[in-house]
Amino acid sequence: MNNHHELAEVLGKHEDCAFSASGVLVCTCGVSMQPQEVMDDMANLASHQADVLLAAGYRKPRTIATREEMDALQVGSVILVRGVALSKESDDEPAGLHWVPAGTPMGFTSGELALPATVLHEPEPRP
Numbered sequence: 001m002n003n004h005h006e007l008a009e010v011l012g013k014h015e016d017c018a019f020s021a022s023g024v025l026v027c028t029c030g031v032s033m034q035p036q037e038v039m040d041d042m043a044n045l046a047s048h049q050a051d052v053l054l055a056a057g058y059r060k061p062r063t064i065a066t067r068e069e070m071d072a073l074q075v076g077s078v079i080l081v082r083g084v085a086l087s088k089e090s091d092d093e094p095a096g097l098h099w100v101p102a103g104t105p106m107g108f109t110s111g112e113l114a115l116p117a118t119v120l121h122e123p124e125p126r127p
C-alpha cells in the first residue's frame, strides 16, 4: 500500500460528522468532538482529520533554504541534497566539515552543499 492509499483509507474512516441526539458532534469513526465556538462542524471535522493524519505518522518533509537553518540542525539530523543523504556528525569539527554522506568518511561544510535541502530526520530534542 502506498502513502496515498494509506492516507485515503485513514481519511475514509473520518469522512463526515453529525450531531447526536444529545447534541454532541460525532465523527463517522465514533469519536465525539468538542465543538469549538469559533469553528463550524466542518472545521471541527477538519481539525479531527488533521489529528488522525498526524497520529497515522504523516509529516510534510521540511525544506531548508538557508545555511543558517542547516547549521541550526542538531547532530544526528539527516538531510537530502541533490539525491544524496548526509548526516550531521558533529557541531565542532574544526574545519566545519559537519555533514557526511552515508558510507563515506569525507565531510562537507554547509557552505559546500546545494540548497534547498530536505530534512529527512531530526533527532528528538535532548531532555
Ligand SMILES: [Zn+2]
Binding pocket: 013, 014, 027, 028, 029, 030, 031, 048, 052
Ligand atoms: Zn474520526
